[in-house]
Every structure is written in C-alpha cells, then in structure tokens.
Amino acid sequence: SSVLTQPPSLSVAPGQTATITCEGPNIGSKSVHWYQQKPGQAPILVVSADSDRPSGIPERLSGSKSGNTATLTISRVEAGDEADFHCQVWDRSSDHPIFGGGTKLTVL
Amino acid sequence: QVNLVQSGAEVKKPGASVKVSCKTSGYSFTGDDINWVRQAPGQGLEWMGWMNPATGDSGYGQKFQGRVTLTRDTAISTAYMELRSLRFEDTAIYYCARGVAAAGTDWFDPWGQGTLVTVSS
Numbered sequence: 001s002s003v004l005t006q007p008p009s010l011s012v013a014p015g016q017t018a019t020i021t022c023e024g025p026n027i028g029s030k031s032v033h034w035y036q037q038k039p040g041q042a043p044i045l046v047v048s049a050d051s052d053r054p055s056g057i058p059e060r061l062s063g064s065k066s067g068n069t070a071t072l073t074i075s076r077v078e079a080g081d082e083a084d085f086h087c088q089v090w091d092r093s094s095d096h097p098i099f100g101g102g103t104k105l106t107v108l
Numbered sequence: 109q110v111n112l113v114q115s116g117a118e119v120k121k122p123g124a125s126v127k128v129s130c131k132t133s134g135y136s137f138t139g140d141d142i143n144w145v146r147q148a149p150g151q152g153l154e155w156m157g158w159m160n161p162a163t164g165d166s167g168y169g170q171k172f173q174g175r176v177t178l179t180r181d182t183a184i185s186t187a188y189m190e191l192r193s194l195r196f197e198d199t200a201i202y203y204c205a206r207g208v209a210a211a212g213t214d215w216f217d218p219w220g221q222g223t224l225v226t227v228s229s
Contacts, residue, residue: 031212096155096169
C-alpha cells in the first residue's frame with residue numbers, strides 16, 4: 001500500500017492563493033479526491049477524480065495533478081475557507097482507500 | 109437530497125462493545141457501498157471498512173479485522189458498525205459515508221454527521 005504525504009499546515013492571507021499538495025508513489029496512476037473539513041464538522045467532498053468539482057463547490061477551488069503530486073488550489077482565499085483538507089486515493093492492490101495526513105489551512 | 113444521519117454519542121468502558129447506526133435517505137440504499145471512517149482527537153482520517161448493502165458483503169482494514177462488524181437493515185435503509193473489545197485509543201468520531209464508484213476509483217460522498225465514541229473507565 002502507498003502513503004500520501006501532505007504538509008501539516010499552511011497559512012495564507014485573505015485574497016491570496018492557497019496551494020495544498022498531496023504526494024505519494026504511483027499517485028500519477030490513481031485518481032485523487034479531496035475533502036474539506038471545517039472545525040466540528042464532517043468532511044465534505046470538494047474535488048473528485050483529480051479535478052472534478054461537485055455541484056455547489058465554488059470555482060475558486062480546483063484540483064490538478066502532475067507526476068506524483070496532486071494539488072488543491074484555493075484562489076482568493078476567504079476567512080470561511082479555514083479548514084482541514086484531506087486527500088484520498090483508492091489503492092487497488094489492497095482494495096481499500098488511503099488518506100493523506102491532512103493539511104490545516106489557516107487564514108491570517 | 110442524499111442524507112446520512114448517525115446515532116448519538118456513546119460512552120463505553122474498556123472491553124465493552126459499541127454499535128453505531130447510519131440511516132440513509134434520498135437514494136437507493138442498495139445501490140452504493142457504505143464505508144466507515146474514524147477520526148481520533150486531533151488526528152487524520154482512518155478507514156475501517158466497507159459494506160455492500162445489496163449483498164451484505166463487507167471488507168475491513170487490517171487493523172480492525174476480527175474486532176469490527178458491518179451490517180445493514182435494508183427495510184429501513186440503515187447501516188450499522190459494531191466495534192468490540194473497546195480500548196482507550198478507540199475514542200474517536202466515527203463517520204459513515206456513501207461510497208461512489210466511477211471511472212475505476214471510489215470516493216466518499218456524502219458523510220454522516222459523525223458519532224463520538226468515548227472509551228473511559
């Protein structure tokens with residue numbers, strides 16, 4: 001099974017761009033999904049299959065992937081974006097999902 | 109609107125068992141897997157297992173093999189997670205989530221609101 005590595009924390013000023021990474025071996029051959037978890041709340045899906053945004057998710061949030069790194073980009077960051085963000089892949093060799101350790105986004 | 113509503117918080121003693129329910133609505137209960145994920149205080153997400161509500165088939169993470177059982181009642185569109193031989197380190201929020209399978213991958217959407225299980229003597 002693989003391990004997904006995320007930076008533990010990231011601080012961004014309002015109006016700036018937040019870039020959250022998720023690295024792992026062979027991630028280039030897997031679909032990456034992203035969840036946002038605000039304090040005291042359950043996670044919600046914000047990006048599926050690398051770059052698809054569910055309905056209701058602002059266009060300011062976007063996903064991409066290059067090589068063994070997936071990236072969640074949040075443009076024009078707002079105070080309400082403050083949350084933990086988790087990446088996830090499905091590992092076919094073990095037939096179970098793997099989560100990254102999560103990144104805490106702080107809006108300054 | 110797809111919705112998953114979980115049972116309320118539980119306090120258990122070490123060695124006891126806990127059973128958490130997850131009532132679904134807004135979609136065909138037997139059409140998608142239900143997964144269970146837990147989150148210890150201040151920690152990340154940890155997958156526990158999946159269940160196919162149509163067949164009752166289930167699969168578990170290695171860490172939980174032999175200690176967790178996932179079941180369902182199709183008549184009331186509800187899934188259950190039972191964890192036995194509770195330890196202090198099982199204190200966590202337990203989430204159910206609908207598994208969405210597409211294009212050769214699986215993701216979770218939506219999630220239940222979570223159930224806090226506290227193991228305390």
